[in-house]
Amino acid sequence: MRAQDIMHPEDAKAIxxxxxxxxxxxxxxxxxxxxxxxxxxxxxxxxxxxxTSRNFPDIYAIFKEVTVKIGIMEPxxxxxxxxxxxxxxxxxxxxxxxxxxxxxxxxxxxxxxxVIAHECGHILCRHTLYLTIYETLKEMGVFLGLIPWMMFxxxxxxxxxxxxxxxxxxxxxxxxxxxxxxxxxxxxxxASGMKEDSRQPDCLVEQGKAYExxxxxxxxxxxxxxxxxxxxxxxQLCVRALELDRWKVSYAYRSQRNRY
Numbered sequence: 001m002r003a004q005d006i007m008h009p010e011d012a013k014a015i016x017x018x019x020x021x022x023x024x025x026x027x028x029x030x031x032x033x034x035x036x037x038x039x040x041x042x043x044x045x046x047x048x049x050x051x052t053s054r055n056f057p058d059i060y061a062i063f064k065e066v067t068v069k070i071g072i073m074e075p076x077x078x079x080x081x082x083x084x085x086x087x088x089x090x091x092x093x094x095x096x097x098x099x100x101x102x103x104x105x106x107x108x109x110x111x112x113x114x115v116i117a118h119e120c121g122h123i124l125c126r127h128t129l130y131l132t133i134y135e136t137l138k139e140m141g142v143f144l145g146l147i148p149w150m151m152f153x154x155x156x157x158x159x160x161x162x163x164x165x166x167x168x169x170x171x172x173x174x175x176x177x178x179x180x181x182x183x184x185x186x187x188x189x190x191a192s193g194m195k196e197d198s199r200q201p202d203c204l205v206e207q208g209k210a211y212e213x214x215x216x217x218x219x220x221x222x223x224x225x226x227x228x229x230x231x232x233x234x235x236q237l238c239v240r241a242l243e244l245d246r247w248k249v250s251y252a253y254r255s256q257r258n259r260y
Contacts, residue, residue: 001070001259003125005252006172008243011125014162040090041076048078048098059099062109066116069177072123077116079104085190087115089122092129106195111186114178118186121173127166130159157230164235168243176256180248184241191237208242 044050051060056079067074075095082100089097097119099112107115122128175183187204189195200206215225229236235243247253 001124001173001176001256003169005256006121006169006176007125008165008168008172010165011162011169014158014165015130017158017162038094041094041096044076044078044080044096044098048080051077051079059104059112062113063097063116066113066120066177070117070120070124070173072120075120075123085193087119089119089128090131095123095128106189107186110178110182111189114174114183114186117177118170118174118183121170122166124173125166125169127170130162130166160231160233163233164229167234167240171240171244172247172253175244175248176253179257180244180253183244187237187241187244202245204238204241205245208238208245211236211238212242 049055051063053060059079060077063077064074075089075091075097078096078098080098080100083102084100085103085106086100087098087103089095097116099115103115104112122131171183171187174186181201184201184204188199188201191204192199215222234240
């Protein structure tokens with residue numbers, strides 16, 4: 001699989017926007033020199049369980065299958081204890097994927113494969129460098145107060161906008177590997193938090209259409225919804241579902257599914 005096969009146009013556009021921010025190139029070089037990601041790897045080794053052929057072999061088998069299909073080198077994979085369903089990717093020089101325990105427990109085998117494929121999609125599209133900068137800026141600036149807001153806010157907001165768009169590309173990777181319908185089930189479980197539930201497979205798509213109609217019903221509604229989302233790290237789940245529903249009729253989706 002190639003990055004251009006799945007990359008969402010808004011993702012590519014947002015990356016160009018980030019690169020246009022003054023000082024971005026220099027900041028990237030400084031981050032690479034600092035090796036800030038080593039701190040997170042230490043945290044993983046200290047408090048998470050690394051997935052291998054001996055630890056959680058079933059998860060590792062799914063993971064290995066996905067990385068081979070997508071065609072990336074295996075990153076490190078960890079499982080951590082958390083009642084919230086979540087997964088994330090971090091690191092540029094030594095990339096890792098982390099899965100929460102509740103996500104592993106509530107997803108079916110195919111759904112979990114879709115989640116792992118989503119995270120591998122971030123790696124394939126080279127999102128990991130910008131994700132590392134984004135998370136580090138957030139911690140150093142927002143939480144620790146080490147960087148004045150006015151100094152890093154233009155780049156931070158650009159990264160925040162890009163981060164939302166990058167999820168659309170990663171969703172495409174997940175859907176390409178397991179199929180759009182299975183991946184829609186992943187999104188529904190993330191929205192409901194339930195392991196098994198009685199619902200229509202396209203319920204989030206329908207909600208996405210209703211949300212889009214609300215958003216565009218007036219200028220004021222659009223302003224409200226845009227403002228609501230400005231500090232979100234991810235697009236709304238119904239928006240992600242609707243984007244995939246539109247992509248499934250494309251030649252790019254059909255050609256990827258024919259491969260898998």
